[in-house]
Amino acid sequence: MSKNSRLVYSTDQGRIKEQQPEPEAPSGDGIVRIWRESKGRGGKVVSAVKGLPLQGAELKALAKKLKQACGTGGAVKDGVIEIQGDHRDTLKAALEKAGYQVKLAGG
Numbered sequence: 001m002s003k004n005s006r007l008v009y010s011t012d013q014g015r016i017k018e019q020q021p022e023p024e025a026p027s028g029d030g031i032v033r034i035w036r037e038s039k040g041r042g043g044k045v046v047s048a049v050k051g052l053p054l055q056g057a058e059l060k061a062l063a064k065k066l067k068q069a070c071g072t073g074g075a076v077k078d079g080v081i082e083i084q085g086d087h088r089d090t091l092k093a094a095l096e097k098a099g100y101q102v103k104l105a106g107g
Contacts, residue, residue: 031101
């Protein structure tokens, strides 16, 4: 057996699946930053919320609350919440109410 091969299936145990390590929460300075971005979006503006210490379902739930507070759509991409439109002041108030330390950054 060469060192480039690995066991995929065994008649004793069935399929052998390697455990993927759980991705760690992004480590930062603990400050949530709200950016205004329009690059690569055809001139449309989004407010990007970066630096949240949340993942998965918790991040999606917070995104839903923020979208409802702004009355607009948005998405979660690569751990960043993107809210359609320039709603930085509304987002800052909502996140501070939720107990986060927030700074407005970028454009």
